[in-house]
Amino acid sequence: MSKTATIEVKGLKEALEGIDQASEDRVLAASHAIEYFTFKIASDARDIAPKVTSALARSITPETNTRFGFAKEDQVLEGRVFTNIPYARVVEFGFSGTQQVRAHTRNITQVFGRPLGRLVPVSVSAHPRHVNRRGWYYMTEAVERNERDLVDMLRKAMKQ
Numbered sequence: 104m105s106k107t108a109t110i111e112v113k114g115l116k117e118a119l120e121g122i123d124q125a126s127e128d129r130v131l132a133a134s135h136a137i138e139y140f141t142f143k144i145a146s147d148a149r150d151i152a153p154k155v156t157s158a159l160a161r162s163i164t165p166e167t168n169t170r171f172g173f174a175k176e177d178q179v180l181e182g183r184v185f186t187n188i189p190y191a192r193v194v195e196f197g198f199s200g201t202q203q204v205r206a207h208t209r210n211i212t213q214v215f216g217r218p219l220g221r222l223v224p225v226s227v228s229a230h231p232r233h234v235n236r237r238g239w240y241y242m243t244e245a246v247e248r249n250e251r252d253l254v255d256m257l258r259k260a261m262k263q
Contacts, residue, residue, distance in 0.1 A: 132260030134169040140253040141182030147245035162186040197238030
């Protein structure tokens with residue numbers, strides 16, 4: 104399941120509905136703004152995201168959908184930034200509570216601080232784990248960094 108940050112520009116749909124054929128440049132300029140900032144927000148989120156293994160940062164994906172048609176329902180200007188990493192929501196918003204850990208095998212290299220000199224497999228039984236993790240807010244910060252510039256660019260596009 105993908106986790107998505109959605110940017111909604113209030114009033115954009117109404118503004119686009121009132122545009123006639125002669126104002127096609129406005130729609131195109133707004134489309135370019137949405138596309139540019141979708142990729143910019145994804146890039147900033149990758150830079151901000153924690154990089155223990157970098158899997159989360161690499162998974163952050165931008166996607167744009169712009170369609171122009173004669174009917175109102177055929178006109179779409181949309182940008183999404185998302186990730187398919189299951190733990191992305193916990194990293195973004197944090198988590199406080201109990202989590203169930205499944206039974207697994209772990210390799211240890213030391214016992215009570217003394218090195219073993221080799222990897223030793225150890226079986227760990229299932230158990231509850233108490234977690235209190237603060238949010239990293241990498242997507243939120245990326246949107247906030249770009250919000251004012253996006254709105255300014257969209258206003259400029261609508262005034263063309």
